[in-house]
Amino acid sequence: MRRRVIFPNKVLPYLLLAPQLAITVVFFFWPAAQAIYYSVLLQDPFGLRTQFVWLENFRIILTDPLYLGSVQVTVIFSTAVAALPMGVALLFAVMADRKIRGTHVYRTLLMWPYAVAPAVAASLWLFIFHPDIGIIGRWLNDVGMHWDYKLNGNQALLLVILASSWKQVSYNFLFFLAGLQAIPRSVIEAASMDAGLGRAFWSIIFPLLSPTTFFLLVVNMVYAFFDTFGVIHALTGGGPAKATETLIYKVYTDGVMNLDLGGSSAQSVILMVIVITLTALQFRFIERKVHY
Amino acid sequence: MKWLLAVGISFLVASSSASAEAQQRVQVEFWHGLGQPLGGILEKVVADFNASQPRYQVNATFKGQYPETMMGAIAAFRAGNAPHIVQMFEVGTATMMAARTAIKPVSELARETGVSIDPKNYVGGVRGYYSTTDGRRVPMPFNSSTPVTWYNKDAFKKAGLDPEKPPRTWEETWAAARKIVATKAVFHGSSGMRARVVREAKFNWGVTFLPYYKGTKNAPKNSIIGGASFWVMTGPKRTAEEYKAVAEFFSYLSRPEVDAKWHMDTGYVPITLNGIALASGQGYYIKNPGADIPFRQLTLTEPTENSMGLRLGNMPEIRVIIQEEMEKAFQGQQTAKQALDNAVKRGNVVLRNFERTNRP
Numbered sequence: 001m002r003r004r005v006i007f008p009n010k011v012l013p014y015l016l017l018a019p020q021l022a023i024t025v026v027f028f029f030w031p032a033a034q035a036i037y038y039s040v041l042l043q044d045p046f047g048l049r050t051q052f053v054w055l056e057n058f059r060i061i062l063t064d065p066l067y068l069g070s071v072q073v074t075v076i077f078s079t080a081v082a083a084l085p086m087g088v089a090l091l092f093a094v095m096a097d098r099k100i101r102g103t104h105v106y107r108t109l110l111m112w113p114y115a116v117a118p119a120v121a122a123s124l125w126l127f128i129f130h131p132d133i134g135i136i137g138r139w140l141n142d143v144g145m146h147w148d149y150k151l152n153g154n155q156a157l158l159l160v161i162l163a164s165s166w167k168q169v170s171y172n173f174l175f176f177l178a179g180l181q182a183i184p185r186s187v188i189e190a191a192s193m194d195a196g197l198g199r200a201f202w203s204i205i206f207p208l209l210s211p212t213t214f215f216l217l218v219v220n221m222v223y224a225f226f227d228t229f230g231v232i233h234a235l236t237g238g239g240p241a242k243a244t245e246t247l248i249y250k251v252y253t254d255g256v257m258n259l260d261l262g263g264s265s266a267q268s269v270i271l272m273v274i275v276i277t278l279t280a281l282q283f284r285f286i287e288r289k290v291h292y
Numbered sequence: 293m294k295w296l297l298a299v300g301i302s303f304l305v306a307s308s309s310a311s312a313e314a315q316q317r318v319q320v321e322f323w324h325g326l327g328q329p330l331g332g333i334l335e336k337v338v339a340d341f342n343a344s345q346p347r348y349q350v351n352a353t354f355k356g357q358y359p360e361t362m363m364g365a366i367a368a369f370r371a372g373n374a375p376h377i378v379q380m381f382e383v384g385t386a387t388m389m390a391a392r393t394a395i396k397p398v399s400e401l402a403r404e405t406g407v408s409i410d411p412k413n414y415v416g417g418v419r420g421y422y423s424t425t426d427g428r429r430v431p432m433p434f435n436s437s438t439p440v441t442w443y444n445k446d447a448f449k450k451a452g453l454d455p456e457k458p459p460r461t462w463e464e465t466w467a468a469a470r471k472i473v474a475t476k477a478v479f480h481g482s483s484g485m486r487a488r489v490v491r492e493a494k495f496n497w498g499v500t501f502l503p504y505y506k507g508t509k510n511a512p513k514n515s516i517i518g519g520a521s522f523w524v525m526t527g528p529k530r531t532a533e534e535y536k537a538v539a540e541f542f543s544y545l546s547r548p549e550v551d552a553k554w555h556m557d558t559g560y561v562p563i564t565l566n567g568i569a570l571a572s573g574q575g576y577y578i579k580n581p582g583a584d585i586p587f588r589q590l591t592l593t594e595p596t597e598n599s600m601g602l603r604l605g606n607m608p609e610i611r612v613i614i615q616e617e618m619e620k621a622f623q624g625q626q627t628a629k630q631a632l633d634n635a636v637k638r639g640n641v642v643l644r645n646f647e648r649t650n651r652p
Contacts, residue, residue: 044649045387046394047370151622240619256363258609259387260645 032272038265045259057266066242067250067267074225074246077161081224084165086216089172090209094201096173097180107177114170118230125163126235149236153243156236160244163235164228172216179212180205210290218282225275247271317349318537321375324352325361325520326435329491333557334435341544348537350377358384358520359608365525369394374525376538380431381520383607385422388523389430390605390650396524396535397430398542405532407539409546413564417590421517421601431521432542435560437483438515438586441465441503445496447472458500465503483586486559499582501589514592516601519560552576561587604639605646613638 007013039057043050061067096106113121129137131148140147149155183205191200206213229248232238238245238253245253248271255264326334331354338352355361358381365378380388388395402409411419411429418433445455451472459465489497504512522545524538544550551567554560556576562568568587571577577584604610614635621631 042649044390045366046391048392048394049649151619153623239616240623241616241625253612257359257612258606258642259363259366260609 035265035268035272038261039269040262042262045261053262057262058270061263061266061270069242070245070247070250073157073242073244074248077157077164077228077244077246078221078224080161081164081168081228082217082220084161085168085172086213086220088165089169090176092169092173093176093180096177110173111170113167114174116167118167118227119234121167122163122231122234125159125166125231129159149240151240153240156240156244160228160232160235164224164231167231168220168223172220175212175216176209179209183208214282214286214290217286218279221278221282222275225271247274317347318533320348320350320377320534320537320541322350322352322377322379322522322541323355323361323365323375324379325355325358325381326379327354327357329488330435330558333554337545337550337554340550341541344544345540348540350537350541362387362608369525369527372528374527376525376527376530376534377522377541378525379434379520380523382421382436382518382602383611385431385521386603386605386607386646389424389603390646394526395430396526397428398432398524399428399430401524401535401539401542405536405539407536407543409539409542413546413566415561415563415565415568415591417514417601418517418561418563421603422521431523432545433521433563434545435519435554435558436517436521436563437519437560438517438590439502440483440586440589441500442485442489443498443500445498447495455496455498458498459503460501462503483559483561486583489559499585501585512589512592514594515589517590556580556583559583559586561590604643605650606642609642610639613642 040052040054041050042053042056092106092110096103096110116124126134128134129147129149131137131141131150137147146152147155149159187208188200188205191204194200195203225246226248228246229252232244232246232249233252236244238249247267251264251267251271254260254267258264322338324331324334335352338350342349353375355364358379361378362380362384365374365380368374374394398409399411401407409432414433418436419429422431422433423429441458443458448455448458448468451468453468453471459468483499486499501512502515522542524535546564548564548566548570551562551564552571552574555562555567555571562571572584617626617631617635617638620626620634621628626634
């Protein structure tokens with residue numbers, strides 16, 4: 001007869017959950033509700049005159065060519081920042097999984113960038129790539145390439161993509177490494193003997209990694225949409241000429257700098273809907289292909 | 293256990309009487325947006341005021357650059373927690389003036405508290421910019437600046453230009469810049485940069501008027517005000533004592549020795565007539581040639597319609613728009629004329645929005 005484990009206390013689970021739930025409500029649900037509320041209002045910055053304007057803010061935003069430009073920047077940026085760290089991290093994980101000397105050193109060093117705060121990471125990249133005071137920045141100008149991300153929009157976008165991806169490589173690396181180590185050695189050896197390491201990787205190892213890959217895809221996408229604000233703010237401030245103004249950055253500019261609370265909240269709501277949709281799509285279609 | 297209780301109670305009593313001691317002074321919260329070294333100099337002015345009298349204490353806090361300070365003050369106001377005084381840059385003037393009950397105009401403050409802050413003491417251009425069209429003073433002017441030309445005399449000499457004859461027109465500036473291969477020998481910046489230039493420049497420097505276009509009728513005219521001013525914010529728990537403290541602080545700031553010292557330490561323009569008289573009486577302008585250029589430029593001529601100053605609603609946003617259009621022009625994506633046209637078009641939309649949100 002199997003022993004059934006029933007937890008007798010009715011209240012304790014809720015008490016234990018309460019702190020986390022409180023944080024989630026205060027820092028996620030409440031601001032989201034406030035944003036939805038503000039998005040249907042037109043108000044002056046001080047909140048002294050408030051008018052109810054239904055979906056007027058949404059209409060203005062969705063017909064604004066600058067907003068659509070921001071969507072374009074975000075698509076390019078997010079695709080790159082989701083794909084690049086995953087690819088690089090997978091490569092590193094495969095390489096660090098082997099039994100070679102110094103493997104622990106590599107693993108430790110590869111994990112450190114994750115601990116760096118986004119603004120600090122951005123400052124580091126600034127000091128390396130600044131056209132006047134950066135080591136690589138000056139070198140690029142010396143060898144004849146006109147490197148100035150303060151004036152050239154494409155270079156600015158490239159720089160923020162690199163800076164944002166750099167941080168995320170560590171996080172992905174950790175998970176890929178764990179995922180690789182969960183695959184039995186015998187499976188890998190058998191596959192390599194049969195078909196060579198390259199084919200073994202794509203046919204056997206990668207599908208076995210698919211739960212990790214799927215998870216990281218979702219996390220990276222959310223990171224690219226939201227958590228990259230700090231890097232962009234410290235490196236380019238959305239410029240030059242809005243070349244690096246992603247959707248999340250535009251929410252900040254319109255809300256804090258331009259004091260347009262209604263428009264900024266409406267953009268927030270739209271962004272929330274976009275990310276929820278993308279996540280739902282991922283769960284619906286891609287998860288089917290994941291072998292657990 | 294009883295011993296512990298006794299210690300605890302005496303500690304509580306001691307700490308509460310200590311805080312009562314500190315609270316004998318009326319507290320005034322003052323948020324400013326000046327980084328170093330100007331912020332340090334400002335906080336010294338505040339410390340001097342606190343030391344000069346026993347009744348009021350102004351607590352100055354640096355809240356980030358001007359845009360962050362502005363946002364912080366607005367958010368605080370919405371939460372019912374606004375500071376008594378906030379320093380707002382000139383670009384935010386129209387937004388603040390439209391804030392109605394959120395701010396207390398200085399003219400009202402002076403009247404209510406009976407503390408005199410004489411408007412006639414103030415330089416005409418400064419007073420006019422910070423007053424409404426019917427003459428009511430709204431914020432307290434303090435650190436007004438104007439853009440001037442800073443140039444590197446050493447670089448001029450090396451390029452064969454006369455360091456004592458800086459370019460006066462844009463045409464001359466263009467010609468001089470071509471001669472000076474190393475850029476960054478000339479820049480146009482706020483007169484408030486003086487403190488940093490004096491402290492950090494490792495080269496011989498000079499300051500002169502902003503260039504004008506040769507052939508412009510009656511050029512050069514007066515330049516316009518930059519810098520910032522102090523705004524009094526209302527709050528649900530304000531007492532009359534606190535407003536009196538603010539008024540006394542403002543009255544202190546308008547003393548000639550305070551105005552003159554601030555001007556001499558920072559390069560901001562002296563804004564009171566008595567302050568100017570004091571500084572020149574001390575021979576400051578003889579010992580520091582060029583230090584009077586910002587002030588002379590501001591008062592060069594009577595202001596015309598175009599040179600009274602810029603006070604647009606949502607001006608921070610408009611400034612960003614102008615900057616973005618210029619950046620696009622610098623990248624070669626559009627001509628200068630297109631940049632200006634786009635800036636006008638986008639700026640007009642912003643102004644209409646301001647009108648909409650502030651309809652009485």
